[in-house]
Amino acid sequence: MEIIKTLGEFIIDRQMDYPDASGELTSLFSSIRLAAKILHREINKAGLADLTGAVGSENVQGEQQQKLDVYANERFKNALAQRGVICGIASEEEEQFVKFEETKNLEGKYVVLIDPLDGSSNIDVNVSVGTIFSVYHRVSPLGSHVTEEDFLQPGNKQVAAGYVIYGSSTMLVYTTGNGVNGFTYDPTIGVFCLSHPNLHIPEDGTIYSINEGNYVHFPEGVKKYIKYCQEEDQATKRPYTSRYIGSLVSDFHRNLIKGGIYLYPTSSRYPNGKLRLLYECNPMAFLIEQAGGKAIANPGQRILDIEPTQLHQRCPLIVGSPKMVDKVESFIAEFG
Ligand code: AHM
Numbered sequence: 001m002e003i004i005k006t007l008g009e010f011i012i013d014r015q016m017d018y019p020d021a022s023g024e025l026t027s028l029f030s031s032i033r034l035a036a037k038i039l040h041r042e043i044n045k046a047g048l049a050d051l052t053g054a055v056g057s058e059n060v061q062g063e064q065q066q067k068l069d070v071y072a073n074e075r076f077k078n079a080l081a082q083r084g085v086i087c088g089i090a091s092e093e094e095e096q097f098v099k100f101e102e103t104k105n106l107e108g109k110y111v112v113l114i115d116p117l118d119g120s121s122n123i124d125v126n127v128s129v130g131t132i133f134s135v136y137h138r139v140s141p142l143g144s145h146v147t148e149e150d151f152l153q154p155g156n157k158q159v160a161a162g163y164v165i166y167g168s169s170t171m172l173v174y175t176t177g178n179g180v181n182g183f184t185y186d187p188t189i190g191v192f193c194l195s196h197p198n199l200h201i202p203e204d205g206t207i208y209s210i211n212e213g214n215y216v217h218f219p220e221g222v223k224k225y226i227k228y229c230q231e232e233d234q235a236t237k238r239p240y241t242s243r244y245i246g247s248l249v250s251d252f253h254r255n256l257i258k259g260g261i262y263l264y265p266t267s268s269r270y271p272n273g274k275l276r277l278l279y280e281c282n283p284m285a286f287l288i289e290q291a292g293g294k295a296i297a298n299p300g301q302r303i304l305d306i307e308p309t310q311l312h313q314r315c316p317l318i319v320g321s322p323k324m325v326d327k328v329e330s331f332i333a334e335f336g
């Protein structure tokens with residue numbers, strides 16, 4: 001019989017490697033896993049279930065339609081509140097961080113930052129979307145209410161990070177700082193199964209992912225790098241392939257497996273890039289470094305070392321195969 005290792009079993013195995021572990025992170029992962037399964041179910045019938053379209057509109061029964069990103073936010077928030085190991089969350093969907101007030105939550109030692117449904121503009125056209133999450137130890141005392149400082153920590157303090165990709169299959173990919181592992185959801189048995197153990201990004205690649213529609217707004221170094229990608233050179237397998245889905249999770253996931261680079265750089269349109277440091281850049285940077293890749297905001301500026309000042313601050317992101325990131329870094333350092 002085929003041997004299947006489930007996500008649950010994998011987490012328990014890993015816990016045995018840490019005799020001091022109290023099981024709280026395991027419990028946190030159970031919440032994420034459960035919400036991901038519910039989202040998988042809803043996304044797969046989104047076209048049928050009044051989940052597309054804008055919030056505020058009513059369906060034919062006069063009920064409020066719920067946009068899938070609002071739905072996803074509520075699902076993850078409720079699942080994370082339930083188990084009492086988390087004292088609060090911050091979400092890309094909410095302006096303020098959310099305090100979990102129950103006594104069990106006040107004793108929770110973790111905070112979670114989440115982008116519940118990244119790339120949600122793709123949902124109406126049946127293209128892959130994702131959930132991104134990031135976990136930190138709180139810095140405020142156990143038993144007290146969560147504070148903004150608990151969330152404004154640099155990415156190098158992350159305890160865990162990962163994403164769920166709702167694609168041609170649903171996968172959960174995560175790290176706790178000891179490599180990256182991927183699990184594919186088998187809906188027939190309702191279980192995430194280890195399918196991509198110990199993921200490593202190729203050192204070099206031939207895929208570049210950037211919204212080239214913004215070309216005229218890009219700094220000179222990025223423009224020159226795009227031209228470099230398009231030039232003919234057999235030794236470096238150029239021209240490279242351009243792939244851009246417009247769902248960070250999907251673009252990142254493809255490049256992680258095949259080798260490649262994803263860029264959302266500064267531009268005259270978005271002086272700090274578009275993506276959010278805490279909900280998008282930090283978790284992806286932690287994952288890529290754990291997989292042997294590299295993530296920077298600007299030349300010499302590692303994403304994970306940025307000290308955040310605001311919950312929703314934006315940050316340029318250049319992430320992927322280390323040699324490709326080095327290359328674009330040298331272009332920006334030279335040409336700005
Ligand atoms: P969102 O969090 O509002 O969904 O925005 C983030 C998304 C990323 O998934 C994606 O890579 C990027 O925005 C695409 O932006 P653009 O359409 O400007 O290329």
Ligand code: MG
Pocket residue numbers: 092115117118119280
């Ligand atoms: Mg997002």
